[in-house]
Amino acid sequence: MPKRFLSIYFTHFAADRMARHHPELRDQPFLLSAHVRGRMVVKDFSPSLEQEGIRQGMVVADVKAIYPSIKVFPDDPAEEEKHLKALAEWSIRYTPLVASDFPDGLLLDISGCPHLWGGERPYLETITGCFQHNGYDTRAAIADTIGAAWAVAHFGQNMTIVEPDGQAQVLQSLPPAAIRLDAVTLDRLEKLGFKQVGQFSHIPRPNLRRRFGEALLNRLDQALGKAPEALEYVKPTPLYREQLPCIEPIRTAPGIGFALKRLLESLCERLAKEGKGLRSGIFICHRIDGKTVQISIGTNRASCNAEHLFKLFELKIPTLEPALGIELFELEASLVEEVSETQESLWATENTDHKAISELLDRIAGKVGMNAIHRYLPQDRYWPELSIREATTLNEKPETDWCTERLRPLHLLAHPEPVEVMVPLPDYPPVHFRYKGKLYNIVKADGPERIEQEWWIQTGPPRDYYQLEDENGARYWLFRLGLYDGESPKWFLHGYFA
């Protein structure tokens, strides 16, 4: 089958995206600016500014001199690329082979598709109409090659359908930039007076190669269909979803459990085959009165163990209200991760079955909440509250050693408690302190250990920590906040030693 390609060019992609996300901007002129060699340059602008003489690459300051009230936003190429990918995925409804042409276009391999829409003309109109309806300014063209479709979409007449084998004819009158050349080659062609592709396409190839390099010939061949060109097509993220319709509406908990088990088994079989595991899942029940009820679970580690996942869901089945009955069950894995078998050997233990522990934690998380489970790793900071950080996964190992140079209290109060102290001399440990109305006489003391604020993050007075022991042998960690300069510093109880 002869190949056919459709190229869509979004003339104001960045601006259209901005207007879509901020509908209030739709009727206002605005700019998107980017840093180019230390200057703020116009990257894109709302379509209404085109008549006013604004062009891409102008300096923002110049535009502001003309329109002082114009709104300027920073350009975000990463978001734009993501958005373009999303558009490409959306376009899969028209053809299975869609590639995003960064920064502002889509390339569709439409071979064998247009007849489903009644021919190439209605097909083209449907697609562009849909984009325009959603607020995108587009130019599009269909041709036999990617190069020709791209050239006509960017430089030719909008909505052109190039006849099969007609690309050579169409390219003749287009400028050299239409065959996707780099700036250096374009500059050289311009200097030599080549204004159209037709002016150099018939020149013997060795001559062209000597002057402009292989790239020009390659691009020309690609546009004419003499050289192959590969596209990287987008792959839609697979949806892990299973459905189970019921003949009779189901109203009982055992019935729901049975349906859930069936769905989990088929989903887990699929996940296991692809080497993946479920991290979070939703079980949706469609009731016959048109409403939906759902329960969701999360796991600590990707799992494709149907029995374990069922146990997690089982805790929540009583919260489902079947009302008159449930006619359709749906199970969706909303977050899926790779399962790696090497994870089993974490913590380098001999007799620990880690799977059992992660399943235990899943059960606990299901009952008391995910945010109840904590694990801590050391952090290279001295401020006591900041010397630990929470581990995000069960498998995370400490990057640095736990610091044991300085003794730390076994019990640390969440918030230091203010105490009243008696200090014989500045920088001496207290003789006694009063906490919650009770007096503690200090017999032994160690310190001070000064811990300064992390000045690059926050400012404030330093803490001078003392280890104190009272007459009964109870050991405390007190600190003085600040120095003795003028006013008397405050004292706090921060922890208990074992």
Add this chain to the structure above:
Amino acid sequence: MEGVVNKQEILRQLREKLEVLEGFRPLPQERQLDFGLGPMADAFPGRCLPMGAVHEFISPSPACAAASTGFISGLLSTLMKNGSICLWVSTRRSLFPPALKSFGIEPHQVIFVDVRNEKEALWTMEQGLKCKSLSAVVAELREVSFDESRRLQLAVEESRVTGFLHRLQPRSENTLACVSRWKIRPLPSVVSDGLPGVGFPLWEVELVKIRNGRPGIWSVGWRDGAFHHTPVTEVAMSQVEKRYA
């Protein structure tokens, strides 16, 4: 004479039978661990701290709680020596993980579960005690009823996981199905050669109850990553008496 020996033998066998009926199963010799408890070992049945059981600790004040946590951490360090994982359940946790390192525990091998109420804490502890892969479960809470403690005891009989029930300022010291009841109080640290400063931690460890064992009182410290035993001096005892006078 022979009759007397026979009688003692029969009594011993009967006692063993009773112990089994009471749910006491001593661990096989190769699985017993040496906790370095020295003279305290005489108090335990079979001269080994009962593992696969729930121990109860009562702390009437925050300072005692810190001492109890220190003693529990010392025991845990032996249990976790093979790199296994421990679950730490609490309602109002004040434990500072880096300090565990000085008691020979890798703090990242402890999983903390901070629950909202005691009911959830007990549920979590029971679930943890049923998981054979854990080395130990520590729970910090206030009130436990006899029935709840029996559930915990049944869970450990199945899985042989060691549980530590740390009760902070309980309203009453009610009877529980736990294998032992401990009270740990801090003692003034001993500084050698009259040096200034605070010495190594020292506690007065009181074993109030122990099933099939002999209760007692000892003074135990923690020094250089191991328990350190000092005879209960009269000074320390008099202090204790003074405090409870």
